Amino acid sequence: MNTSDGKTLTVPRHVGIIMDGNGRWAERHAFARAAGHKQGAEAFRTLAYYCRDIGMDYLSVYAFSTENWKRDKLEVSAILRILEDYLIEAIEKMAREGLRMRILGDTAPLSERLKRLIGEAHSIADTYEGFTANLCVNYGGRDEILRAAKKAAESGAAFEDCLDTAGLPDPELIIRPGGEHRLSNFMLWQSAYSELYFTDTLWPDFEPADLDAAIVWYNQRERRFGGR
Numbered sequence: 001m002n003t004s005d006g007k008t009l010t011v012p013r014h015v016g017i018i019m020d021g022n023g024r025w026a027e028r029h030a031f032a033r034a035a036g037h038k039q040g041a042e043a044f045r046t047l048a049y050y051c052r053d054i055g056m057d058y059l060s061v062y063a064f065s066t067e068n069w070k071r072d073k074l075e076v077s078a079i080l081r082i083l084e085d086y087l088i089e090a091i092e093k094m095a096r097e098g099l100r101m102r103i104l105g106d107t108a109p110l111s112e113r114l115k116r117l118i119g120e121a122h123s124i125a126d127t128y129e130g131f132t133a134n135l136c137v138n139y140g141g142r143d144e145i146l147r148a149a150k151k152a153a154e155s156g157a158a159f160e161d162c163l164d165t166a167g168l169p170d171p172e173l174i175i176r177p178g179g180e181h182r183l184s185n186f187m188l189w190q191s192a193y194s195e196l197y198f199t200d201t202l203w204p205d206f207e208p209a210d211l212d213a214a215i216v217w218y219n220q221r222e223r224r225f226g227g228r
């Protein structure tokens with residue numbers, strides 16, 4: 001990818017984003033929290049197309065954590081409803097748009113309707129190659145590690161092949177908008193050597209230009225992986 005001043009930048013193969021700040025965005029605009037989540041989904045839609053266009057392979061976004069069930073029932077159902085609408089849209093157009101949508105996380109506690117939509121989206125995504133957007137739903141890094149360890153012990157398969165991210169490269173770059181400097185249980189195994197980028201911009205306000213800034217910053221990092 002090229003910057004406006006003609007420099008060539010390396011686009012990471014896999015970027016993770018902790019989509020935080022929807023609630024504060026809503027508060028600032030005197031809207032209900034659900035409106036913040038809706039605007040957050042719009043930001044995700046725009047960014048997913050942008051990531052596809054700049055040649056990224058995988059974008060993994062944290063949409064709902066294993067801890068987010070602690071929230072008010074109405075907020076949880078608003079988030080899951082937005083997810084349903086998003087999946088319906090993806091099922092309808094993702095093949096045409098050259099985008100694969102997958103869900104990472106423990107889907108067992110989700111509604112039958114959501115599970116059916118996830119199954120449909122996955123079966124479409126399995127029919128072609130190309131840019132993949134992973135939506136992490138009822139995802140928690142600790143939960144993923146425990147599920148994978150159990151599965152590996154039962155099946156004899158390699159541990160990493162039992163993670164939700166089996167077959168994916170580790171994210172080279174993890175971005176957290178919203179001003180907090182923590183992982184909040186996102187990709188604990190996979191982030192061992194990820195570059196961590198934090199910005200105060202709230203997720204619903206996050207635009208392709210903000211991703212460009214993170215990629216410029218990423219290109220300035222020297223990755224050593226414990227070597228010298």
Ligand code: IPE
Nearest residue numbers: 019020021022023024063064
């Ligand atoms: C992130 O935004 C979305 C989810 C965690 C589901 P928040 O809802 O956490 O927004 P803030 O942090 O309260 O602003």
Ligand code: IPE
Nearest residue numbers: 018019020062063064065184
């Ligand atoms: C992390 O945000 C989870 C998602 C973005 C889905 P939270 O808002 O849940 O994280 P904390 O509570 O600030 O650590």
Ligand code: MG
Nearest residue numbers: 020021022023
């Ligand atoms: Mg938050």
